[in-house]
Amino acid sequence: MSDIQMRQPHVPWWNEPKNRGFVYQSLLFIVLAFLIWSAVDNASTNMRARGIPTDFSFWNRTAGFDVNLTLIEFSAAASTYGQAFWVGLLNTLMVSVVSIIFATILGFGIGIARLSSNWIVAKLATAYVETLRNLPLLLQLLFWYNAVLKPLPGPRDSVSVPNISFVTPDIVPTIVCAFIGGVGYAATRYARTIGGVAVIVANAIGALLMLTAVAIWLSGVVRFSGKAGIYLNNRGLIFPEFVETADTWPFAIALVVGIVGSLAFRHWARGVQKETGDQMPVALVAMGLIFGLPLLTTLVFGAPFDLARPELRGFNFVGGTRILPEFAALMFGLSLYTASFIAEIVRAGILAVNKGQTEASSALGLTRAQGLKLVVVPQAMRVIIPPLTNQFLNLTKNSSLAVFIGYPDLVQVFAGTVLNQTGAAVQVIAITMAVYLVISLVTSFVMDIYNKRMALVER
Amino acid sequence: MSDQAIGSRIAYVRREAGPTRPAPIMTRGVFAWVRENLFSTPMSGVLTIGSLLFVLWVAPDTFRYLISDAVWQAPDGVACRAPGAGACWAFVAAKFEYFMYGSYPRGETWRVDVTLVLGLALILWLLIPRLPRKGMAAFAFFVVYPVVAFFLLRGLEGVLPIVETNLWGGVFVSLLVAAVGIVASLPLGVLLALGRRSQLPFVKFFCVVFIEFVRGVPLITVLFMANTMLPLFVPQEWTPDRLLRPLIGVSLFAAAYMAEVVRAGLQAMPKGQFEGAMALGLPYWKMMRLIILPQALTTVIPGIVNSFIALFKDTTLVAIVGIFDFLRTVETARLDPVWAGPTISTTGYVFAAIFYWVFCFAMSRYSQMLERKLAAGRRR
């Protein structure tokens, strides 16, 4: 006791942890302050010497350049650099959102396919993942753009998608095909009850018969003729524009009613289930409402849109809607690349759900589908969603690779053209970085809240 | 029911052991495998046949394009432009040196080779678990090698002719960017990770801000910043070399990601290790250097390898600030009018793809192997 008391006052001040911490922090602070001060000092000297603007007055000056894809009004003569910023930002958001949707759908599909009990399907999915995620995204973008889309023929020799129409199926071929398919299906059913090599043979033949039946039937029903007004050339993908008509309104209203109606129905069905236990075919009714109602209005009022088909005039198409090859390449590249990462996340998420969970739900009498819906998916989604949002952020950041293929995103328009024209490097880059930073921070903030709410309660 | 009736039914003793019979043919060997994996349900059967048809549809054309119809030898692009010709490997052969070294003077390329071989040897020493003296290897790789490599590549007045960095290019530059990135980002990342877990509020604040800032923005903007803003931040006479700027950008970028990998390792360390070290009276830096970091870094080697793969793929972006990395040399070469033709772009990209894929796939396999090994070690 006394020993300790005697010693304590003798601790040299630089050995006191608090003081040491203070010294370290002060040192770091001084070094940082010096670095920042000298950077600012040098920057202002350098910028003055080179005549680089140091304020944001360029924001309201006329841009004087054109952008080939704008979601808002923009023209070289009348628009400002500030508007160019918004054009770029909106283009970034557009390509990111569209790619995120495709990447998610594809990623979930491939992730589930990797877990398929079918060996070939699982291996094909694995091959996809291992190929795509081990190649630089830039290489993939350049491939899509320079090797696939740009070499397409010019507008005059466009690849034209034929009109697809369906003829009423003839009764005899239909019966024949149904018979062949039925035999195939019966063979696969029968295969389960017999032993020996015959099982495999019966299964293979059955599968072949079913596929053949479908192929033959389709070839009798589907007709390709004329031009659908969809063209693919080195200027992009051109397809008919939907033009509003008098009959558009009923269609739109039916669509809204369908969506709202199915939401209401789901709510009502839940109430009923709670009260009486009866289960309604919610998915079926929702499909019926969302697709059926608009279809009905189409039958009653006629086509909801006029199609303004693009036409070749001289060297280019007039009318119709065009998807730029730059947009298409960026979207393909981002979606396919990110899908390979999402697939791995989905796979890991599903594998993270203990096998005992499926067994327990089976043992309780839940069907496979119910077990998936009520037990496996809710647990897997908790594991999947945080890294999934991370991939969404990565995709958004990766959309800046647009600059390599000339898609007018934020970086290409703002940090590229605007920077070069105004020379305001510091301001422009700071704003660009701030945009991405805000997107990241807001997303992680939302995710933090989500994770706290969804975390499985443990002791 | 009478007791006797129950009694006669309930007692049972097996007198002789039942024979072990071979499994029915359908539950073993090839047949079981085919049934389980290819035809377990009608749907599965359809998928099998469908996938097989798909493979049969794609494979022959791919083979024809890449192998049998490919042009293997040609002095220029004429043969490759013939209709129906496949990949133009002659183009790759003709441009091979350019792909490897960029515009590095042809007579001096041995210097690049020596640097690469030296680096490779050191990396193998570091990565192959069985080889001894890792500490020495690390010192050689992280301290000695960069100096040697610098003078070998750049040259030394009077000894080796100077080769300016604007002539550097190709695979060599890709590897250089990746190597500098990893060599610089590891120590920086460790410092940042320690700082992020530090008790000192200002240090912690600075590290958090730096890490989150860098991770929140795309690499391209960091490269832009390094390229256009760095020269403004220093006195004019110090303007950094145009290859050095992206190297700084890439290193800082990689460091932020590395910091998160290292932090995961530190977080996974049991508290007892810290307490044990402190109980021994080790001061902070000694504790970190001798006890904590060796263990924490070992557990995150797979993560480090993974971020190296990401870094390697990201090196392609330095092209945006005018550096001739491998992919950029492919981009330049495919526009050469001597060769330009319909198959040249695809050929160039396929060649680049093979290079990047082999590299990244091998690395990811290596990281998976390590992960398994580490997991096995933990289980023991």
Place this chain on the structure above:
Amino acid sequence: MAASPLVKTTPVTNDIAVEIVGMHKWYGEFHVLRDVNLTVRRGEKIVICGPSGSGKSTMIRCINRLEEHQQGTVVVDGVPLTNDLKRIDEIRRDVGMVFQHFNLFPHLTVLENCTLAPIWVRKMPQKQAEEIAMHYLTRVKIPDQALKYPGQLSGGQQQRVAIARSLCMSPKIMMFDEPTSALDPEMVKEVLDTMVQLAQDGMTMLCVTHEMGFARQVADRVVFMDRGEIVEINTPEEFFKNPQHERTKLFLSQILH
């Protein structure tokens, strides 16, 4: 536990609940179950024991088709097991199962764990399902934990929830696969008490367990398995006092020191 020898007065009827005839199962080349024959009557309590890896789990998992057998017939509640998915679901509704590792659903509260299957499988109104759930939770003596998540409960409590969850489906047969072997010793009793009570209520039970006290007290018959076959079946009194087969004797000498 030793206090109530009355347990076995519950009636064993002549109705057959489960009938297994000549069942064989292979895992690949490995012959796990060899010529298994067992008839379980309604109300009967069967305890299955045997060395690790002898196929006990596999056998009872064949009864509700968590595993598929390759030869022989299994008839549960009058319904023969085939590949017909509909029938399998029907059987699983009537056969409750309690696992060694509980397998509660961690994302649902205790109450939701118990009402999930009644609502979705039995199509019960939520209120009724909750009443039934509370009834069984009270029976396993944890009604106050109903709104907690499984992760917040002790092992013994979790296992009792798992039992209640199965009971909520009003099963005709209950199967237990080593329900106490993942538990700390002080929690074993609370779970066994629950099982004893269930036995007293006349449930048909198949229990894989090494709790020999439980077997003595509750079982109508003890089934001893070794190397994939049933070696001996007998009443607990005879089984413990007078084991017939060499392997049974060896096994008993090892576990009843």
